[in-house]
Amino acid sequence: MIWSWWPDNWHDRYIGNDSVIFDHQDHFFELVDALSAIRVLARLPIEEVAEKDFLRQSLDALMAHQNLGQCSIFTAEEGLLQCAVGAGVDTFGGDGVSHQAESVESMRFVLGEGIMGLAYQTGQIQYCRNCKTDPRFKPFVRRALFYGDGSLLSIPVISGEQVLGVLNVSHHLPEFFETWHQHFLVLFANTLGRLLHLHRMIHALGDEVAVRTQSLEQALEESDALRNRYQQLSIKDELTGLYNRRYFFAEGEAMLARAVRYESPLSLLLIDVDHFKRVNDTWGHTVGDQVLCHIADTLLSEARTGDLVARLGGEEFVLILPNTASEGLDMMANRIQEQIASMGFGIVDQSIDLTVSIGMTELGARTSTELRVQLEQLYHEADLAMYQCKLNGRNRRMFFSREMDQIERMPSGV
Numbered sequence: 001m002i003w004s005w006w007p008d009n010w011h012d013r014y015i016g017n018d019s020v021i022f023d024h025q026d027h028f029f030e031l032v033d034a035l036s037a038i039r040v041l042a043r044l045p046i047e048e049v050a051e052k053d054f055l056r057q058s059l060d061a062l063m064a065h066q067n068l069g070q071c072s073i074f075t076a077e078e079g080l081l082q083c084a085v086g087a088g089v090d091t092f093g094g095d096g097v098s099h100q101a102e103s104v105e106s107m108r109f110v111l112g113e114g115i116m117g118l119a120y121q122t123g124q125i126q127y128c129r130n131c132k133t134d135p136r137f138k139p140f141v142r143r144a145l146f147y148g149d150g151s152l153l154s155i156p157v158i159s160g161e162q163v164l165g166v167l168n169v170s171h172h173l174p175e176f177f178e179t180w181h182q183h184f185l186v187l188f189a190n191t192l193g194r195l196l197h198l199h200r201m202i203h204a205l206g207d208e209v210a211v212r213t214q215s216l217e218q219a220l221e222e223s224d225a226l227r228n229r230y231q232q233l234s235i236k237d238e239l240t241g242l243y244n245r246r247y248f249f250a251e252g253e254a255m256l257a258r259a260v261r262y263e264s265p266l267s268l269l270l271i272d273v274d275h276f277k278r279v280n281d282t283w284g285h286t287v288g289d290q291v292l293c294h295i296a297d298t299l300l301s302e303a304r305t306g307d308l309v310a311r312l313g314g315e316e317f318v319l320i321l322p323n324t325a326s327e328g329l330d331m332m333a334n335r336i337q338e339q340i341a342s343m344g345f346g347i348v349d350q351s352i353d354l355t356v357s358i359g360m361t362e363l364g365a366r367t368s369t370e371l372r373v374q375l376e377q378l379y380h381e382a383d384l385a386m387y388q389c390k391l392n393g394r395n396r397r398m399f400f401s402r403e404m405d406q407i408e409r410m411p412s413g414v
């Protein structure tokens, strides 16, 4: 579509039949200035500034290239024409009184009211040749704008069929404005209307993008939190917060690989609570759960950084201690036993006696077999040792020995 600044009926619409087409020769320099104002207007960085600043800069461009005296732009908001920006209006009228900028900013006109309201309502330029005698002119109550017998041009700021506001240009002399002023100002107001519309579209789009970006970020945060939660759930035991069986075997393999590579010692403890069924049977499952958490906390408090503490299920816990050989392992197991036995578990005014059986084994000189097999082997050995503890009366700790491999396993509850 070919777009033009000028509507088809521009001449009748804006100028009327009583006008005299401007004289190019008389106004050559003013015209050059006028075109400069439009060029500056067209180059304003509309993406970067707020609407008010854009309008202010537009008015500055107009004032800088035209000797117009007083200008303002009113925009339509909630059924009123409201002053968005004004330049020079506070000195207008020559009454010697300097009015505050606030009074300009607070000016409002009902749509259709006065010259400006008419320009807005009809979408056509309005020329008030003498504000004192023109019956259409409505003096502003505080006289900051359009005072005396000056002249006023109100030009609708249009984008397509929509009137966005009104550009007002006034002068203290009556009959001041010539036809070429009107041509130029209509062109300026039309350019302004297009840019204002564009500005609003760009910024509305920017706001929409900001809102969408924010909700997208929020959704991402939520899904991250959810993923973390599921990740935690997949590696942690929900009751005690210790690592679970799956993590134990995965991380245990990595610890084993490091120990094999650096030829450093590594030990494993398997801890089983003695007669835990009785706790449940006597105090109920909720207390049983609390006891399991209490034991988990005790194990964590005894473990060093780098140790792996996990709950394999039921009342069975496991620890992998890197850089620890049999002597250190025994000291650790002893500490755990003493801690659990001495503390017991307090409930109301009673204490539940707790003991544990601990099976122990170490990596020793083994270095070659497949890691998973090796970890399962270590676990198997500790389990056999722990079983021996149970056979031997519980509340004890034992190292794995080759002979244990020969003993046939009895059903639990021995």
Ligand SMILES: Nc1nc2c(ncn2[C@@H]2O[C@H](COP(=O)(O)OP(=O)(O)OP(=O)(O)O)[C@@H](O)[C@H]2O)c(=O)[nH]1
Pocket (backbone or CB within 6 Å): 239, 272, 273, 274, 275, 276, 277, 278, 280, 284, 285, 286, 287, 288, 289, 292, 313, 314, 315, 390, 394, 412, 413, 414
């Ligand atoms: N409260 C609670 N009890 C559990 C949980 N997991 C397993 N148990 C119970 O733990 C008990 C384990 O009993 P057993 O395997 O017979 O072992 P025990 O009573 O500790 O006897 P020994 O190991 O031979 O000393 C069972 O009663 C299970 O129901 C749990 O998450 N919470």
